[in-house]
Amino acid sequence: MKSKNTRRGLGCILLATGALAAGTASAQDQPPSQEEMWRIIQEQQKAMEEQKREIERLKTQVDETNEKVEATGERVEEVAKEPSKGGMVEGWWNKTTIGGYGELHYNGGLRDEIDFHRFVLFFGHQFTDRIRFFSEVELEHSLAGEGEPGEVELEQAYVEFDLTERTQAKVGLFLLPIGILNETHEPPTFFGVERNIVETNIVPTTWWEGGVAGRAILGRGFSADLAYHSGLEVATTGSGAYLIRGGRQKVAEAPAEDPAVTGRLKWTGMPGVELALSAQYQDDLTQGAEGVDAVLLETHAAIRRGPWSLRALYARWDLNGDQPEAIGRDQQYGWYVEPGYIFNTRFGDLGFFARYAETDNTAGDTADSKLEETTVGLNYWPHPQVVLKADYQFQSVPAGMVDDDRVNLGVGFMF
Amino acid sequence: MNRGAKLILSTAALFVLLSAAALLPSRATAADEVYLPAKTFLAESFDGDVPKPEVLWITGQTRDAVQKILGHSPGAVRVRYWARGVRTAWILEEIGKTQPITTGIVVDQGAIARIAVLIYRESHGWEVRYPFFTGQFKGATLSSTHQLDRNIDGISGATLSVRALTRLARVALLLDAKVREPVR
Numbered sequence: 001m002k003s004k005n006t007r008r009g010l011g012c013i014l015l016a017t018g019a020l021a022a023g024t025a026s027a028q029d030q031p032p033s034q035e036e037m038w039r040i041i042q043e044q045q046k047a048m049e050e051q052k053r054e055i056e057r058l059k060t061q062v063d064e065t066n067e068k069v070e071a072t073g074e075r076v077e078e079v080a081k082e083p084s085k086g087g088m089v090e091g092w093w094n095k096t097t098i099g100g101y102g103e104l105h106y107n108g109g110l111r112d113e114i115d116f117h118r119f120v121l122f123f124g125h126q127f128t129d130r131i132r133f134f135s136e137v138e139l140e141h142s143l144a145g146e147g148e149p150g151e152v153e154l155e156q157a158y159v160e161f162d163l164t165e166r167t168q169a170k171v172g173l174f175l176l177p178i179g180i181l182n183e184t185h186e187p188p189t190f191f192g193v194e195r196n197i198v199e200t201n202i203v204p205t206t207w208w209e210g211g212v213a214g215r216a217i218l219g220r221g222f223s224a225d226l227a228y229h230s231g232l233e234v235a236t237t238g239s240g241a242y243l244i245r246g247g248r249q250k251v252a253e254a255p256a257e258d259p260a261v262t263g264r265l266k267w268t269g270m271p272g273v274e275l276a277l278s279a280q281y282q283d284d285l286t287q288g289a290e291g292v293d294a295v296l297l298e299t300h301a302a303i304r305r306g307p308w309s310l311r312a313l314y315a316r317w318d319l320n321g322d323q324p325e326a327i328g329r330d331q332q333y334g335w336y337v338e339p340g341y342i343f344n345t346r347f348g349d350l351g352f353f354a355r356y357a358e359t360d361n362t363a364g365d366t367a368d369s370k371l372e373e374t375t376v377g378l379n380y381w382p383h384p385q386v387v388l389k390a391d392y393q394f395q396s397v398p399a400g401m402v403d404d405d406r407v408n409l410g411v412g413f414m415f
Numbered sequence: 416m417n418r419g420a421k422l423i424l425s426t427a428a429l430f431v432l433l434s435a436a437a438l439l440p441s442r443a444t445a446a447d448e449v450y451l452p453a454k455t456f457l458a459e460s461f462d463g464d465v466p467k468p469e470v471l472w473i474t475g476q477t478r479d480a481v482q483k484i485l486g487h488s489p490g491a492v493r494v495r496y497w498a499r500g501v502r503t504a505w506i507l508e509e510i511g512k513t514q515p516i517t518t519g520i521v522v523d524q525g526a527i528a529r530i531a532v533l534i535y536r537e538s539h540g541w542e543v544r545y546p547f548f549t550g551q552f553k554g555a556t557l558s559s560t561h562q563l564d565r566n567i568d569g570i571s572g573a574t575l576s577v578r579a580l581t582r583l584a585r586v587a588l589l590l591d592a593k594v595r596e597p598v599r
Contacts, residue, residue: 073472073492097513124513132538160538165450168538184572217541268542271551272568306566384578 095126101186101414105193109406116142120155130162153250155208166217173210173251177225177264178278179203180302180313187412188379188387191309191340191353194408197373198334201359202315203298204245211259221269231260233287242292242319242329243361247285258284272305285319292321309340309351328365334358348382372396377408387412450544451533453506456519457497460529466499469594477593484561484585485509494590502528503594505587511537511576518580520587525595527555527584540573543580552580557588 032040099122106114117140124134135157141150158172175183181190181199185206199205211229218224232247233255240246249255260282267275280296300313316333324330336357343350355375362369377391389410395403457465471494473481481489490508497504501524508515514536521529530549535541542548548570556564563585569577 076492077490099513126514129536134538162538180571189571189574221542221545221547223541268570269547270568271542271548271570274571302571304571305568384574 097124097126098122099124099415101412103187103410103412106409107194107406108408110402110404111406122156132160134158134160155206167214168216169212169214171212173208174213174227174229175206175208176227176229176262176280177213177266178207178262178280178296178298179205179315180274180300180311181205182207186414187389187410188381188385188414191338191351191379191389192355192375192377192391192408193389193410194393196336196338196355196357196375197359197371198313198315198336198357201243201245201361201371202317202332202334203296204248207248208251209249209260210251210254221267223266223268225262225264225266227262229259229262230254230256231258231282231287232285234285234292236286236289236323241327242285242324242332244317244332255287258282258287272303274300274302276300290321290323292319292324294319307342307344309338309342309353311338311340312336325364328362328367328369331364332359332361333363334360348380349384351379351381353377353379367398369398370396371398371401385414450535451519451531453519453533456506456531456533457504460504460519460521461497461499461502464499466497468495468497470495471590471594473590477590480561480589481586484589485582489586496590496594498594501525501595503591505590506533507583507586509579509583511540511573511579513537516543516576516579516583518583520584522587522591525556525588525592527552527588529553530580530584532580537573537576540570540576542570543573543576549580552584555584555588557585557592561585561589563588 100120102119103117104115105117118138119140119142120136120138122134122136124132126132136155138153138155139150140153141148144150144152154173156172156174158170158174160168160170162168177183179199181195182203182205185195195205209227209229209231211227213225213227213229215223215225230249230251232244233249234242234244234247236242260280262278262280264276264278266277267273276299278296278298280294282294284290285292285294295318296315297318298313298315301310303310312335314333314335317331319325319330319332321330334357336355338353338355340351340353342352353376356372357375358370358372360370373393373395375391375393377389380388382388387410389412390407392405392407394405397403473489473492473494478489494505494507503522505520505522506517507520508517510516515534516532516536517534519529519531519533520527530552532544532549535544551565551567552563558564563581567577567581
């Protein structure tokens with residue numbers, strides 16, 4: 001039989017446990033009954049199924065939206081390619097291109113003039129992928145016409161055919177493949193405001209003739225050009241006798257009696273490097289007057305590697321005839337070398353150059369007739385197709401001429 | 416026969432030759448001078464096992480970055496590309512001087528593995544089609560300002576085509592980084 005104390009002790013424990021249990025139970029809610037829990041589970045199940053259905057609905061919506069977006073994307077691309085807004089007609093405007101270039105010059109010193117030297121427009125049209133037309137029209141010195149300083153000239157107008165993957169031919173009026181500037185002379189492509197004296201007096205840039213020409217890619221970086229075209233007609237009397245630049249006929253009702261043939265071998269097998277050798281033969285430079293045959297030889301290197309630029313060119317005419325020989329014009333030559341360095345800056349490219357050039361149009365005699373020109377200056381390209389130029393040229397002229405050391409400024413553009 | 420007549424005869428002969436050549440069935444497709452068909456380019460780039468093409472949408476920040484590189488709005492809203500592992504291949508187009516140049520570009524681990532001109536339509540600048548020119552791009556990567564890590568030497572008389580290829584190389588590197596960036 002438990003003692004009174006044991007009974008009291010047990011009672012205390014029970015009380016304490018009860019109090020503890022009661023205390024714990026009041027800290028949480030009353031645990032739900034089984035029915036309640038079943039109800040809660042059922043409700044949650046319903047909610048999940050509702051969510052599942054909602055997800056399925058959203059999935060379908062997303063799929064439909066994706067389809068619409070794909071269709072829109074396709075349509076946008078179609079329209080972007082067909083500016084005629086979905087029509088099947090492709091207009092001439094899709095295949096015609098317009099381009100051009102221009103340059104304004106200020107020449108100081110004795111020349112002392114400001115002149116919009118050239119304003120040029122290119123028109124090209126692609127007939128098919130293999131046949132195209134290209135032309136160049138130029139206005140020089142702003143005003144053309146009787147008594148005005150300028151001229152309007154058709155400098156290029158030819159139809160070009162891609163014969164095979166490696167050969168092309170063109171017929172019409174085109175630039176001869178001689179020199180560095182003759183084929184590429186947009187203002188942002190060369191240093192100096194004015195063109196160098198060699199590619200003015202010896203290679204009479206810009207030099208175009210009418211005829212046919214072919215080009216072939218030979219492999220290993222070599223390409224060759226061959227052209228059969230109208231020839232020069234040099235003067236036979238006066239101070240300009242047998243001078244090359246004055247012999248350009250510009251295909252303006254030009255005498256076609258004595259055509260010429262020009263060939264060029266070019267190597268561009270290393271990016272940034274161009275080496276070329278051109279030769280021209282004309283049976284009679286006087287177009288029937290005196291029977292003076294002539295050979296032109298030209299060779300050059302045009303290099304642009306990283307920031308370094310270097311151009312070097314040599315050209316020489318040999319005229320065969322007693323008359324030119326008598327006045328020393330049977331040999332005419334020129335050469336130049338032009339190193340340069342171009343910095344890339346945040347505001348465009350800035351290039352510095354120096355050029356030494358010499359020409360002699362009367363090299364056949366012993367009298368001093370050499371013209372030397374040293375030019376130093378800079379080109380600034382705020383955009384690759386826009387250029388601001390400034391240079392200073394020192395001239396050394398033969399006796400009897402006046403040298404004109406002067407500053408030149410220019411602005412040019414191409415598009 | 417005087418020289419004038421010689422010139423006329425030679426021109427006529429050449430004209431007949433050209434007409435004959437122009438009328439001959441072309442070796443390439445009727446469309447353009449395809450230098451390298453896309454299928455061949457892809458097969459070469461993935462050792463014959465070409466993955467299925469995927470689509471990248473040019474929107475938002477990517478679009479802005481591409482526009483900045485090209486200097487004009489990207490013509491396409493979507494670009495198709497082929498990807499396997501760390502290698503992606505792209506076929507992109509950009510106008511050189513007057514005609515679009517279709518170019519295939521392979522990027523491997525974020526650097527250019529190869530550039531191949533697939534269709535060249537310009538009449539000048541044939542040099543860009545050849546490996547001695549495109550080899551310059553091998554290993555090129557994109558800087559933080561989206562420029563190429565190197566200077567590309569040009570071709571006189573075809574500067575615009577060279578610049579177009581350079582822009583496409585930068586775009587390919589940019590898009591490659593976009594498709595391979597870890598999904599957050």
